[in-house]
Amino acid sequence: MDETTNTETEAPTAEKMVPLKALQAERESLKAIRSELEAMKAEKAESARRAAEEAGEHKRLYEELAPKFEATTKQLQALQEKETARMERVKARNMSRIESLPEEFRSLIPDGLSIDDTTAQIERLEVLATNADTRARGSRSSNGGSQPDPDAIPEAIRKHVEAEANRHNRDPKAWYKSHRNRLNRKFKHLMN
Numbered sequence: 001m002d003e004t005t006n007t008e009t010e011a012p013t014a015e016k017m018v019p020l021k022a023l024q025a026e027r028e029s030l031k032a033i034r035s036e037l038e039a040m041k042a043e044k045a046e047s048a049r050r051a052a053e054e055a056g057e058h059k060r061l062y063e064e065l066a067p068k069f070e071a072t073t074k075q076l077q078a079l080q081e082k083e084t085a086r087m088e089r090v091k092a093r094n095m096s097r098i099e100s101l102p103e104e105f106r107s108l109i110p111d112g113l114s115i116d117d118t119t120a121q122i123e124r125l126e127v128l129a130t131n132a133d134t135r136a137r138g139s140r141s142s143n144g145g146s147q148p149d150p151d152a153i154p155e156a157i158r159k160h161v162e163a164e165a166n167r168h169n170r171d172p173k174a175w176y177k178s179h180r181n182r183l184n185r186k187f188k189h190l191m192n
Helices: 003-009 020-100 115-140 155-167 172-186
Strands: none
Touching: 020 115, 115 172, 155 172
16 A cells, blocks of 8 residues: 555544534533523513513503693692682782771781781781770760670680680680681671
8 A cells, every 4th residue: 555545544633633522612602602692682672672661651651641630730720720819809808908997007917928817917906996996985985884895705605715715725715805706707696
């Protein structure tokens, strides 16, 4: 045999040979990389699906809540308009009540009070004006004197006044004195 045939049947040289274990390790590494890549792709697709779902949820919630919001906004606007009209009426009534007070009492209403506080102040001043007027008439009366005590609690409402005064931790006579006009209007039917 000649030498040329001998070299053809010889095993391949070490340079061209790759050990089987290295090849298997390389295949395993490639499989691991592919599976990581697939997992990353799946995670990315899942997060994109969740984001789309959330966007759809937001849209659904918006569509569901928008009519309720609009209705509530309309209600609020209606209530604000109603309250503004009420405040204007109360303000106008307060102005006429202030004008009906004696001049010396008008200056006892401080500037800058809210409308409700102004109303409360006017009520107190009306009581004072009524008491002052009653006292002035009593001193001029010709019957010799004995006027009924304006601060005396009428028997018809005594229990109510005492209960309210106790509830507010106040003296019943003082509580009645500060709420007399309102009580007289409220219980007018009992006092006649």
